[in-house]
Amino acid sequence: MNEVGTIGLIAALAFAAYGVIAGALGGKLRSPRMVKSAERAAAAFFVSITLAIVALETQILTDNFHNAYVAAHSNRDLPLYYKIAVLWAGQEGSLLFWTWLLSIYGGLAVLLNRRKNRQLMPYVVAILMGTGVFFSSITFFVANPFGELSMVSAAGLQAFQPADGNGLNPLLQYHSMVIHPPMLYLGYVGFAVPFAFAMAALITRQLGDNWIRTTRRWTMVPWMFLGTGILLGGRWAYSVLGWGGYWGWDPVENASLLPWLAGTAFLHSVMIQEKRGMLKVWNIVLVITTFFLCIFGTFLTRSGIVSSVHAFAQSNIGPFFAVFLGIVLFFAVSLLFLRLEFLKSENKLDSMVSRESGFLFNNWILLAAVFAVLWGTIFPIISKAIEGQTVTVGAPFFNRVAVPIGLLLLLLTGAGPLLAWRKTSFQSLKRNFTLPLAVAVVVGAALFAGGIRHFYAWMSLFLCAFVAVCILQEFYKGARTRQKTGGENFLQAIYNLTMRNTRRYGGYVVHLGIVLLFVGFAGQAFQAKTKGLMQEGDELRLKDYVLRCSNIVSGDTPNYSYQKIQLEVSKDGRALGTLDPDRRFYKASQQPTSHVAIRSSLTEDLYTVLAGQDPDSGKAIVEVFVNPLVAWVWIGGFVTFLGTLLAMVPSRVERQMAEMRQAQEVAVRASNAL
Amino acid sequence: MRFRLAFVLLLALATLGAGPARAVDPRPTVESIGEHVMCLCGCVAILNHCPHLNCSMQAEMRATIQKALDEGKDEPAILQLLSQQYGVKVLAAPPTQGFNLAAWILPGLGLALGLGLVVVIVRRWRGLRQAPASAETSPDVDPKLLAAVEEEIKTSGLGMRE
Structure with a gap:
């Protein structure tokens, strides 16, 4: 199967490269045959990457640990739904997944525009396939998921297949993690389509409202996926990391927020162009910024240049992404400058108190938020480069800086x-x-x-x-x-x-x-918490809640062993049921983790964590949080x-x-x- | 003038709003200080949020904080102590000195400059709208032609519509 996957990757790379050339030439020479050929290359790119995906997923599902990626991220006793998620659990697989989603978006863009936007489509295909060339090259040359394990023996280099794999990172073994990364990637990747249309509009000088109208839904789809992905990530952090919160301003969390904010600015700004023919340059700038931040976010997550709870292992793909980011920026900004004369505003502002100025202020706030979050995220790198000093920019910084900006934005949400x-x-x-x-x-x-x-x-x-x-x-x-x-x-x-x-x-x-x-x-802001040592019969109190330990049980599943504490919960003397947070020890990865238990209501969550075992008394360490209004986030x-x-x-x-x-x-x- | 005044005011507000001043907890606890320092076990999380079970680094740092509290130290002194012991990276937010001050100032400055830019754009747009109305500010328009057009409007009665 590794050969099949490799063939799929090589074919994808070849089709993408051909798509770039045929698309650009077809557009330049106005050759319908060549344009058709480029569009078929986009379809072939999708088929080839799908072949690679099937090859990898088949190996994951059949426990083929001869494949290095499968051996590193899966194990025999992993439940089926987590095995499917192994595809995006590691660097190599997730890059392949990224490329696959790009091929789907590309294929859909071709399919849905087969009778319209004919002048734009050759270049749209070329831009999307250009991005495809980069991602399939990275996947093939630098982070190939089809590497095989081998060992040196007396007979020379021999194929090696371990009895079992290392298993999936325990922190990723949570139901929302099965859907959170695909949602996030659907967001990141999807912004390539509006970017491609914007570039095609610049190249062809078709800078009226058509590209804006065409890309509105192409922007809303990834915006929706990205937002949903961010929230699912928050839900995962809330339920797995066990610190009682859902957003920690981690660099990788920030990286996902940045394109969402820029995309939000674009979705609002396009309305001014549609209604009044204004902000044409600004809209192009926003599309470029959003796509740039998508790639930048992927770069941050994968290059290891910032420390993060969520980051993939350090790898050598950083410089390749840096070069790609440079090319994207140079190409897009140069093109924009060359076409500035075609982007003149058709109308002028009539009043400071108008919908137009409301949108301008909305864009100001959103871009200020992008800048503040980006600055805080990369400041440790800048500080290290200039001062040689490692500093941390964590939640206290972002809460202080971003909350006032968020409140201004909230005001405009109603007033605008x-x-x-x-x-x-x-x-x-x-x-x-x-x-x-x-x-x-x-x-x-x-x-x-x-x-x-x-x-x-x-x-x-x-x-x-x-x-x-x-x-x-x-x-x-x-x-x-x-x-x-x-x-x-x-x-x-x-x-x-x-x-x-x-x-x-x-x-x-x-x-x-x-x-x-x-x-x-x-x-x-009104979170309350306490911590205590508990054994059978012990009670812990927080606000009006009383938690009584009724039992501590241990158990075993094929995937992990666990210890579970059963807490009988009552509030103001009224029994509310039982919560049973547990701690698990995953056998394949030999890593422990905790799973919280939450009693959720519209007013507050009672959030319990089995944080460990006290080495002196042998009692369970239990942390309890009361988190008001969290349900409203979801x-x-x-x-x-x-x-x-x-x-x-x-x-x-x-x-x-x-x-x-x-x-x-x-x-x-x-x-x-x- | 009003714009400039508003701009300066907002600049000051933005810079202050995003500034480093934070109310110091008069009665600090291990938990309250644990929200402002990082766990250095490699988890890249705030000390109170370390996801590792029985984390030895977290326990050591909490013990250091508790010892300092028992000695009667206040929050700034404890943060200073931790910074000396583990390096400045232990602080969850950059200190407000030297180059690190830029971390705090730039977001506010960016916000204010962005606002300034929006105000300039809005004024320019409005100015451009008004510009053709004045012959003095529209050198491209031939004054004779303009006078002829105005005369034409007057005689045709089109100007009466306004």
Whole structure:
């Protein structure tokens, strides 16, 4: 199977290289045959990489430990769903997976544009295949997952197959880890498509709104996947790392946040170009920045230049990524400068208080967040290079720097959509903001009276109330208007309103999801925790909770042995059930890990960890956290996901226009035939 | 002038907002200090968040903090002690001295400069919109032609619409 995989990789590399040449030449010479050939190369690239994926996954599932990658990351007793995830658990496999996802995106871009964007497509294929050349080269030459184990014996070099593999990293043996990396990669890789369209638009000078309209959904899809991947990563950290939180500002976490923030700025900024023909240069800059940050994030995760809980083992792929990043930046920025004259704004700003300026400020905040997080993430490298001193830039730094920026962004989440295009009158401001502000003031006062003195948490909840009312008010006003004019009932009106303009109201749902996320973030300020030594019959108290150890049991599975503590939980004297956090010792990797047990509700999580065993007393060390409002983080993430899906659904108006266009085309074809 | 004033004010706010000043815990505990230092076992996590079971490094560092607390040291003194003992990398955030001050200042500065840029862009855009209205600021327009057009508008009554 290693031979099959290797053949797949070589073929993929060849097809990608051919796709670059045929695409670029086909576009330049305006040769439909050559363009068709380039598109077929993109399809062949997908087939070849799929062959390599099948070859590796087959070896993982059949425990072929002759393959060095399988031996390093899997073992016989690993459950099937974790075996599937072994594909992206290590450097080599995950790079192959990255390349495969790129081939899927490339294939889909070709398929969905076979009858449109014909001038752009040759270059879109060339750019995507160029990225494919880089990733398939890295996978083939530098981090090849089809290496074989061998040993030197008297008879010379012989194939070697160990009886079992080293096993999957225990920290990765958690259900959300099966889906978290694919989601994240779908995000990272997907941003290659808008980048390719932007570059193609620059090359062909087709810099109207067409490339923007075409790439909107191509941007929303990876944005949604990346956001979901980030949250699933947070869920994994919350459930596995055992420190009671979900976001630690680790460099690799930051690396995933950076393109998401830049992509968010782009998704907002494109609206100004669509509506007013403004910010054309800026939109190109944002696409380049987002793609650059995707590759930069991959580089950070894999080069070992920063220390991280999540980073892959140190490897020699860093310089290759650095060169690729340099090429991408040079190519994209040069092209942008060469085409500046075609990117002039069609309109000017009419008022400081307008939707346009709201988007500008939104972009300012998002890019400031990108800069702050990027700066903090790379500062240790800069400090080491300049001062020769290793410093750490961890959560205390980012919490101080990023939280105020986040709160400004939250404010704009509510205020921005209520501003009118071109100019917002004072009357309109008064009409739109009086109720949200009044509700926010009441909520703020109630929170203060309730004893909340943590400034950022208070401000976050105050702004959440403001933004939530801003958004709900928009739904209410729209629905009331429909009720008056169309005689619909309220729910019908809400449904029809949303489906008539999915983009706008889907966006509002996303904003509502962001509000819920911030409600969850605010709760973190009120975390309470305790730690104690326990044996059967012992009790531990935290806030109103009492945890009584009813039993400590040990057990064994083929994959790991475990020790589990059973904690009977009661609150205010009322029994709430049992929590049983455990610690596991994985046999193949010989590594211990803990699995937390959580009792979750909308108001707070009771979070328990079996942290170890006291060497003196032999008692179990138990850590207990009360984490208020955490559930809203996951709910907010889900709402954001749904909102993004909704915004991608073609609205009724869009569908009607598409049908009209189709009817026109049919009529033209019919008249031509006659 | 108003813009400049607002800009300077926001620059100051941004720099202060992102500044290093943090309220020092008057009654520090091992837990509270453990949120501001790193575990040096190789886990790359905050001391309180080390994911390793029975981590010996975590235990050693916590014991050092406890000993310093027992001696009556306050939070800055304990952080200083840890920094001397394990190197500056033990601190979860860069110190506010020398080159490391740049870590704290630049995000605020970036925020303020970004705002300045947005304000400049907005003013420029608005200025450009207004520019053609003035012959003095539009040297490309022939004043005679402009006068003729204005006369034409007057006589045709088009100007009355406004």
